[in-house]
Each structure stands twice: as structure tokens, then as C-alpha cells.
């Protein structure tokens with residue numbers, strides 16, 4: 001049974017969808033006027049898991065992430081680049097999709113754009129005016145502005161837990177005589193001359209930010225959706241305002257479960273030094289494998305802040321190296337078995353199967369408990385330890401090790417497919433990780449290979465003093481050499 005922490009009411013609640021067997025998800029997406037920052041992908045990485053987990057539980061899932069393609073920042077960027085706003089947004093939407101593909105996340109079902117939902121937006125604003133939740137005021141160019149009147153929506157503040165009176169006293173009073181209350185917000189803004197605009201009952205203008213999501217959700221899903229997600233920074237005022245608009249319009253509950261992921265800390269100066277001040281995901285992925293980023297986002301519970309600091313990048317690399325090393329060991333066993341006689345004597349290790357089934361149950365419990373990824377990762381590390389204790393690199397092949405290898409690989413891949421992790425070829429992944437670490441340490445692979453070969457020759461000639469000296473040289477380069485019955489192999493210390 002899945003439980004979700006609902007920001008509305010601040011409780012862990014059992015997930016009960018509107019329609020049995022179907023779950024609708026809407027997540028506030030990016031404003032598309034630039035490349036996106038590493039911080040912008042915590043949501044997509046986490047909601048990829050939410051969607052996959054609901055599918056695993058048997059739901060048919062629609063997962064929508066919108067594009068805000070009408071915004072002041074876009075208009076400004078278009079002016080700077082001497083392009084139309086649509087040229088700017090089309091370009092950055094393509095870049096966002098490339099980033100998602102590079103991260104290897106599963107598809108989002110729908111990507112509505114504000115510019116394609118203008119009729120729905122205008123209709124919703126008209127209804128809000130009819131129902132007295134909104135009022136018009138004189139705008140630019142003989143057109144009108146439309147504002148939402150928060151004093152008309154009696155439960156304003158119920159999502160964020162802020163009450164309007166306190167908020168008003170905290171607000172720096174803007175001199176805006178067109179608003180009845182300083183907290184009232186724009187639903188429709190009359191256009192400045194020459195600015196991109198759409199015709200409306202209130203003249204040429206464009207929508208405010210908050211109404212977009214309300215109208216797109218209604219167009220796509222109707223009055224109510226199951227799950228609405230967004231960063232914690234959107235809870236107020238954006239989501240509070242979405243709720244005031246949608247519930248004002250329908251008179252019904254708008255969202256079953258409000259889910260907010262927490263922010264990312266960048267560790268101040270230390271991180272700026274190593275990554276530059278604002279790092280685009282694209283630049284980060286030039287330095288690190290996409291799984292490093294996904295690991296960093298998912299190893300922390302989504303409601304906790306994630307620390308984007310060098311130590312955590314190292315920790316992610318070490319963790320992935322540990323998991324992929326065991327996977328590589330198992331895959332080698334399977335390849336060797338396929339080529340040997342053990343195949344004919346294959347026996348299913350039923351005891352190991354029981355062990356893994358109980359581990360899987362713990363993973364289900366962890367993810368059903370508000371997507372508890374840290375607890376699920378702990379089970380994975382237990383499973384790795386269990387497998388490594390039974391199997392050593394270079395060990396003798398038996399029918400049992402083959403069965404264990406098969407079961408272990410499919411267990412890790414099954415878990416990984418939910419998070420879009422551990423899907424790489426293990427041996428290749430470790431080589432690329434080593435290459436990256438060698439590059440960072442400014443060490444050539446050929447140098448390492450040469451030293452390891454010299455050491456093997458020294459060992460064969462029983463010149464142990466020389467072989468020890470060569471090992472020391474390798475250790476200085478952070479290279480760890482292991483000697484197995486099948487030969488020596490090396491890896492970069494992680």
C-alpha cells in the first residue's frame with residue numbers, strides 16, 4: 001500500500017486515486033529561456049521514479065510536465081538575441097529534451113505549452129470574473145488587466161499554512177491602486193506596445209504565470225488530478241494561487257496529493273570553485289556520468305535538502321563503483337559459465353532466491369513509504385554485501401555461482417529500472433569511470449598499463465623487491481593492483 005506525504009494537511013496518506021487503476025500526475029516544468037541548471041533536474045529525476053513506481057504497482061499513469069513559454073524573461077531574451085519569443089522557446093525546449101535524454105529518464109506523457117492553451121486560460125479567467133473571484137482594472141493601451149481577489153477565496157493559505165492577514169502585514173505595500181489587496185495577483189496582463197500578446201475579452205494581453213497551470217490541468221485532466229508536484233519554492237505563492245483559481249472555478253478539491261521536493265544546497269564557495277557558480281546540467285555531464293547525478297538526487301529523500309558538494313560527488317562515484325563492481329563480477333561469471341561445462345549442470349539456488357525475495361519486499365516497503373529511496377538503497381548495499389560474501393573475483397565456477405549471478409544481476413537491474421540507474425554494461429561503466437578518474441588525476445592509461453606489465457614480469461621472475469617498488473609507484477598514482485589466480489588487474493582507488 002503506497003503512502004504519500006501530502007503537503008496539504010502535512011500528513012502521510014494512503015494513495016487512493018480518483019479512478020481505480022489510473023493515476024494522473026502534473027509537475028510544474030521549466031520556463032524555457034536558457035539552458036537548465038543542475039538544480040532544475042531534481043524534479044524530473046524524482047518524478048521519473050514516482051511514475052515508474054505507480055506503473056509497477058499496476059496503475060496506468062499519465063505524467064504531464066508543462067513548458068512556460070510565455071514569460072517576461074523569454075521576452076527579454078528574445079529582445080537580446082533578436083529572435084521571436086517562439087524561436088527562443090522552441091530552441092530551449094529542444095535543449096531540455098536533449099538533457100532529459102542524456103540523463104536517460106523515461107518519457108513524460110505530455111508536455112503542454114502555455115501558448116497552446118490560450119482558449120482554456122481565457123475561459124477560466126472569464127469564469128473567475130463571473131464568480132466574483134476576479135476583477136478587471138484599467139490596463140495599458142486601452143486594454144484591461146484582470147486580478148484575482150484573494151479575499152474572496154475563504155480558504156486562501158491552506159496549502160502553505162500562511163494566513164492572508166499575516167501575509168498582508170508582512171508584504172511591502174506596493175503602490176498599485178489597481179489591486180484591491182496587495183496580495184491579489186495577475187490573471188491577465190494588458191500588453192505593452194510591440195510585446196507578444198493574444199486577443200481576449202479584455203483586449204490584447206497575456207496570461208499571468210499562475211493561471212497557466214490551473215488551465216492546462218483542467219484542459220488535460222479535468223477539475224481534479226491525483227498528484228501535483230513541484231519544488232518546495234513553488235508551494236507559495238504559485239501552488240497556493242493555483243489552488244485558489246482552480247477551486248474557485250470548480251467549487252471542488254483540485255488535487256489529491258501535493259508533493260514537493262526540497263531544494264539543493266550548493267555548499268557555498270567550495271562548490272562554486274569546483275563547478276562554477278551556476279552549473280548547467282550539460283556542463284556537469286561533461287565532467288560526470290549521468291548516473292552520478294541521478295545517484296546524488298536519489299540517495300537523499302526527496303523531502304530533504306540535497307547537498308551538491310564535491311564530497312557527495314565522490315560518494316556517488318564510490319557507491320556506483322561498488323555496485324557496478326559486483327555487477328561486473330556477476331556478469332563475468334555468467335559469461336564464463338556460458339562458455340563452460342557448468343551450463344549443463346545448472347542448478348537453481350532456491351535459498352538465494354528466498355533471500356532476494358525478502359530483500360525485494362523491503363524495497364517495496366521503502367518505496368511505498370513515501371518513496372523512501374535512502375532505505376531502498378540500504379537494502380541494495382546489503383544485497384551487494386551478501387553477494388560479494390558468497391562470490392569472490394576469480395573464483396571457481398560452479399552451477400551455484402551461475403544461478404546466484406543470474407539472480408543477482410536481475411535483482412539489481414529490476415530495482416535500477418525504476419530509477420533509471422544501473423542500466424549500463426558493468427565492465428564498460430567501470431572503464432569509463434576509471435578513465436574519468438585518471439583524467440582528473442592527470443594520469444595516462446598507457447602509463448598504468450606499462451607499470452602493471454613491468455610488475456607482472458617482475459613477479460614472474462620472482463624479483464619481489466622490484467614488484468613491491470612498482471606497486472608503490474602505482475599506489476602513488478592512486479592505482480590499486482589485485483593479484484588473482486587468473487592474473488593481475490588494476491583499478492583506480494575511488
Ligand SMILES: [Zn+2]
Pocket residue numbers: 027028029213238242
Ligand atoms: Zn505550476
